[in-house]
Amino acid sequence: MMMMHAVVGLWVLSAVISANSVSLVRQANREFSFRLYRKLAADANSQGQNIFFSPVSVSTALAALSVGAQGETHRQLFSGLGFNSSFLTQTDVDQAFQTLLQGPNNASQGDANEGTALFLDDSFKPKPEFLQTLKQSYFTEGFNVDFSQTTESADTINKYVEEKTNGKIDKLVENLDSSTVMYLISYIYYKGEKVLWEEI
Template identity: 70%
Template sequence: MTMRAAVGLWVLSAVICVGRGHHHPDHLGHGNDKASQDTVEDGSANSVSLVNEANQEFSFRLYRQLAAHADSQGKNIFFSPASVSTALAALSVGAQGETHRQLFSGLGFNSSLLTQTDVDQAFQRFLQRANNTSQEDASEGTSVFVDNGFKPKPEFLQTLKHSYLADGFSVDFSQAAETADTINKYVEEKTNGKIDKLVENLDPSTVMYLISYIYYKGKWESPFDPELTKQDDFNVDENTKVSVDMMNMEKRFHTYHDHDLNTTVLQLPLNSSYSMLLMLPDVMATLENAISPNHVTKWLKAMTRPRKHDVYVPKFSIKTSYNLNDVLSEMGMTDMFGDRANLRGISEEQGLKVSDVVHKATLDMDETGAEAAAATGISIMPMSGFWGPVPVLKFNRPFMVLITERNTEKILFLGKIINPTI
């Protein structure tokens, strides 16, 4: 049996501040040059809309898969759909045949309406739009770490550079500990220290890592007064209460009560065009089993007239970590993990497969704003009760959270807070 090379494909997403500078390995080239920043004029607006809609649908399908998994029971859920979809879209550049079909289908891309080029151009627009907001606390991009003895197809690297704005680095994966440290420092810089150890065990036969990051740190348009933050109970379930720091503010808020889902929705605007939506359901399962992009659209459109509320929201910091292999397989993306993987768009030299897809995320909420980070890793290895509008709105029991760009309704982060203290 011939020894096959390994590729690691990692995706990183973060909502955070600008990181510190680090020494980088040798550069293969930058994606942030003028050519890759030029607006894609020939990209169809319809294709961009189709990809955006697919990404939104994917967000909630992935959420439901995570929520259903035994590993998630009794735990907070928090992840970046934008990170995972960017990762898998970048991976699809190098996928062919049935592997490519499964990736497109799993991501919700209609292959009869969308080509790989359409998808690549759409993600280029998304990334350019995110980076053209000219605010320090938001950026998105990708990077690829390639073993100095591995030669990917030039067109694969060129597409990553042009469409996914990828920076390129040449490393020596046989020096596993040193290279892992290099990658981790890069990720730590992009997430301002929030994700400090994305790579924990690096296989020395790895030949490539792809990292996609989304960075954002938002400040509330109306910050909470720290003097009003008090200890209060949070009801994890009928039998469990935990003590939390409960922030409080009385002002006019945009809220909506969804009678179909028996859920009250609070919009907390962040700086620029981002918002956090907090969803307090009567029955969590009713909300999480039914929530869709159409609900988000409906809520945002209905929030036209702010009403005065006395709002209580817990202050917290949480971290999550997932291996998404089983989750993505259950969503139909199976072949990339086994000997049937067809990643010949990356290289014809050897058979490659995905060994792990790992996602890590953090969310910090305090009186000033929200800070979040997430990282998704795809390692390619060798084949072998009723709530009406009320004056007091208190998030003192499990609720869902969503960070969205209001104009495009792009979902940066999505989750469920069961216990703010874990």
């Protein structure tokens, strides 16, 4: 009986920690959204222009990138996203994004589609845990390409994005460096007359 209470107590503690992580990531994403908007709006080329961007797509792509980062690069990604590393670990962030991205408000619908995709060079072999985390927590699709074949690789990426954006973005990539080993993209397609509000 005591073992049963210990297991239930551990499960409740785990659920509380997970809910707290989701809350911390959600708050950090809100603050990141406003910081990014202010930065975009302050740009001289944005003056008097409409600004349309998906802060969720940007924060998701950067958080996914942090999965494979270490050291100073990881610290800078976490800092830029507003994740306080004394409260959040990479695992906390991964689990929070999994919860947030699978929520009912974030499902792709007929006139809206967003996501991330990872294109890896055939010769590049990342750790399996990296790919598994991207797939499980960030719902990232993965593809192998031969980046030494720059034209073919660019065509593969462009066709993928064109399909995901219903033909609206048909030339995302124009030039690729043949030494590229990984290309992480984030895409969003939205067509509609009503305003969508994403809360993540």
